[in-house]
Amino acid sequence: MSADLAWLLTRSTSSFLVKRKGNTSIQLSRDAGNLTNIHSFKNSSLNNKSYGAAVGAKLSECLQNISQQSNIYATTGFAVFIASAGAAGVVISHKKVASSNKPAASIVSKKLVHGGRRAIAKGVAKVTKGYRGDLSKAALSRASRILDTQVQGKKQYVKKVRGKKAIIA
Incomplete structure (x- = not known):
């Protein structure tokens, strides 16, 4: 089944869709692989899997492969999931293309804790290298x-009262 058909069937009934009261112009998604949290075909990790297969190939070859093989969406895929690693760091998970028929074994996780913000940003860039350029920037933004959210704020100090006010108090 093609990704377009899968999107048409699931876009209005997806369990990840956040439905809000009133006339809202934007639809949000709770999908873990959706890095921007916007409910659209471009950002969906469930249906939009053909772009990972296009890594390292020329654009014309990718378009020919997609037009020749209708099942390319089901057999190949690459999605990135970024989550918090507890108190510090991030966990980056991605799907392996080779294990697409084994769902439990297809997800590989890497915990990035050590180093500063720049080191973690390099780790995110390394995992998303070859991924779609527009969404690799979103992956870095999410990380x-x-x-x-993991940075604790500065401790607030109480200013001591001095002079005449200290004598009164």
């Missing part, structure tokens, strides 16, 4: 947002 940065996760690291921002």
Whole structure:
């Protein structure tokens, strides 16, 4: 089944779709592989799998392969998932193309904890190398947002009262 057909069948009934009351112009998604959290064909990790197969090939060859093989979407794929690693760091998971018929073995996780923000950014860039350029930037953005939530704020000090106010108190 092609990715376009799968998207048409699942776009309005997806369990990841966030439905809101009122007339909202944007639909959001809770899909773990959706790096931007926008419910669209471009950002969906469930249907949009052909781009990972296009790594390292010329654009014309990719278009020919997609037009010749209708099942390329089901057999090949690459998706990146980024989550928090607890108190510090990020966990980057991605699907292996070779193990697409074994769902449990197809996901590989790498925990990036050591080093600063720049080291973790290099790790994210290394994993998403060869991935779609527009979404590799989104992967780096998500990792940065996760690291921002893990930074503890500065301790607030109470200013001591001095002079006449100290005598009154």
